Structures are given as C-alpha cells and as structure tokens.
Amino acid sequence: QVQLVESGGGVVQPGGSLRLSCAVSGFTLSHYDMNWVRQAPGKGLEWVAFARYDGTNNYYADFVKGRFTISRDNSRNTLYLQMNSLRADDTAVYYCKTDSNAFDAWGQGTMVTVSS
Amino acid sequence: DVVMTQSPLSLPVTLGQPASISCRSSQSLLYSDGNTYLTWFQQRPGQSPRRLIYKVSNRDSGVPDRFSGSGSGTDFTLKISRVEAEDVGVYYCMQSTHWPPLTFGGGTKVEIK
Numbered sequence: 001q002v003q004l005v006e007s008g009g010g011v012v013q014p015g016g017s018l019r020l021s022c023a024v025s026g027f028t029l030s031h032y033d034m035n036w037v038r039q040a041p042g043k044g045l046e047w048v049a050f051a052r053y054d055g056t057n058n059y060y061a062d063f064v065k066g067r068f069t070i071s072r073d074n075s076r077n078t079l080y081l082q083m084n085s086l087r088a089d090d091t092a093v094y095y096c097k098t099d100s101n102a103f104d105a106w107g108q109g110t111m112v113t114v115s116s
Numbered sequence: 117d118v119v120m121t122q123s124p125l126s127l128p129v130t131l132g133q134p135a136s137i138s139c140r141s142s143q144s145l146l147y148s149d150g151n152t153y154l155t156w157f158q159q160r161p162g163q164s165p166r167r168l169i170y171k172v173s174n175r176d177s178g179v180p181d182r183f184s185g186s187g188s189g190t191d192f193t194l195k196i197s198r199v200e201a202e203d204v205g206v207y208y209c210m211q212s213t214h215w216p217p218l219t220f221g222g223g224t225k226v227e228i229k
Contacts, residue, residue, distance in 0.1 A: 035218070037165075045157070045165060045208055047218040059216040095164060104167035104176065 002026035002105050004096050009110030016086050016114070022079040022096030022107055030054070030074035033099035036081050038092035039109070046092075049081065050099065064090075086114045118142050118214045122207075122221035128229045135196040137224045139209035144189045146213070153212040156185055156194045159223075160205040168207075169194065196226075204228060 008020040020036070036048040049070040050059040058070050069082040079096050093109040119142040129135045145152045156169040167176050169185035172192060182197040196203055209221040 044206075044223045045159075045210070045220045047216075047220070050216065050218075061217050097165075101170055101174075104170070106164040106166070108164055 004098075004105055004107035006094065006096055006107040006110035009094065009112045011113045011115060012086055013116050014087060014114055017082070017084045018086065018112060020081040020083065020094055020096075020110055020112070022081075024077050024079070024096075027098075027103070027105075029072065029077045029079065032103070034070075034072065034079050035097050035099050036070060036079075037095045037097055037106075038090075038112075039095070040089075040092040043092075048094070051079065083112070086112075088114050090114050117217055118145075118211050118219050120209055120211055120219050120221035122209060122224050124224060125222070126225045126227065128227050129196075129199045130229050131201065132198050135199050135203075135226060137194045137207055137209075137226075139187075139192045139194070139221050141190045141192075141211055143214065145192075145211050146189060152188060154185075154187065154192050155210045155212065156183075157208045157210065158203075158205055159208065160202075163205075165208065199226070199228070201228060 003025045005023045033053050034051050038046050038048050051070045051072050067085045071080045091114050093111050095106050095109045097106045121140045123138045145154050152172050154172045157165040158168050159165040168179050173185045184195050186193050206223045206225050208223050
C-alpha cells in the first residue's frame with residue numbers, strides 16, 4: 001500500500017528553521033521525481049520545490065529560493081525540506097507528492113505555523 | 117510564469133445534475149513532445165488533494181467515469197456528468213508544461229444546492 005507520511009511541522013518564530021520529512025512506503029522513492037506543495041489556511045495549492053528522482057536537479061519557487069532546500073535520501077525512502085529564515089507567510093500545510101504521469105500520490109500534510 | 121484562471125469560484129449543483137469547471141492558461145500548454153500537461157485535482161473537505169485527470173483527459177485509476185476532462189491550447193474543462201454527494205470539495209487545475217514553476221488555478225468549490 002502506497003503511503004507518504006510527512007512530519008516535522010510545528011510552531012516556529014519568524015526567522016527560525018524547520019526540517020520537514022516525508023517517509024514513503026509501498027513504492028521505491030529512487031524511481032520517482034518528487035514535489036513539495038503547500039496550502040495556506042483557507043487558500044489554494046502552491047508549488048514549493050521539486051527534486052529529480054536521482055537527486056541531480058532541484059527546482060524552487062521564487063518565494064523560497066535561497067531559504068528552502070529540498071533533498072532526498074533514497075536509501076531511507078525519505079524526502080526532506082529544510083526551511084530557513086521562515087516568515088509569517090510561510091504558514092501552511094506542507095504536502096509531499098509524487099511527480100509522475102503514471103502515479104500520483106500525496107501525503108496527509110504537516111502544518112507549519114510561523115508566529116511570534 | 118503561466119497563470120491559471122478557474123471559473124466559477126463557487127459552483128452550487130443539484131444532486132444528479134451535471135457540473136462544468138473551466139480552466140484557462142495565460143499561454144498554450146501544448147508541449148514540444150505533442151502532449152498537453154494539464155492536470156485536475158479534487159480536494160474533499162479535510163483531505164489531501166487527489167489527482168483525477170492528467171494530460172487533459174486521462175482519468176486516474178479508480179476515478180469514476182462521470183468525471184471527464186477536455187480542452188486544448190489554453191482552454192480546458194472538467195465535467196461531472198451527474199454530481200454525487202461525495203463530489204463536494206474544491207477542484208484545482210495545474211499546468212506542468214512550462215515549469216518551473218508548476219502553477220495551479222485558484223480552485224473551484226463544488227457544493228450541493
């Protein structure tokens with residue numbers, strides 16, 4: 001059974017850092033490109049970052065460039081999102097999802113709240 | 117960046133009646149490989165999004181055949197032939213032709229009258 005389980009969210013002060021994890025099971029992470037997508041409270045979906053299946057290429061939304069880093073440990077079947085210099089407008093549920101025409105799966109999301 | 121515009125914002129529908137959601141892109145989504153990378157997602161209340169349709173009209177496994185996607189270029193439509201109670205939620209289109217960034221429409225909320 002395919003599962004993506006995000007963790008690492010929480011409450012952090014502006015300027016702080018968090019590292020999100022996305023542990024996958026039921027499929028082999030190393031075979032799939034992956035994305036982080038976020039959703040602010042009551043708002044729509046917003047793409048954050050992409051990681052190529054083999055780690056060779058990463059892409060970021062302009063609003064997180066230089067602050068967030070996507071990475072993956074295929075041996076642990078885990079995707080990460082290191083978030084630094086957090087701002088109030090980064091407050092959102094963060095989802096990891098696959099990036100494949102053949103296979104689309106999302107996690108349940110992890111809430112990040114940036115507040116003093 | 118490609119801007120995706122959905123309409124309507126809200127769509128009250130009677131059970132058993134059809135529903136239609138429009139998605140327009142600020143530039144053509146036809147890619148050089150001949151494919152058009154337009155995707156539809158459904159997000160039920162309190163749930164994660166779920167993909168319904170990819171490459172304009174390809175239904176995902178397990179998606180009821182009352183859902184269909186159509187369109188080309190910059191103009192796309194998601195249709196529900198007969199709305200059921202479980203179809204309540206927000207629907208998003210997304211383009212992945214001209215990326216990064218991937219861009220989503222603002223969403224259309226489907227509710228029962």
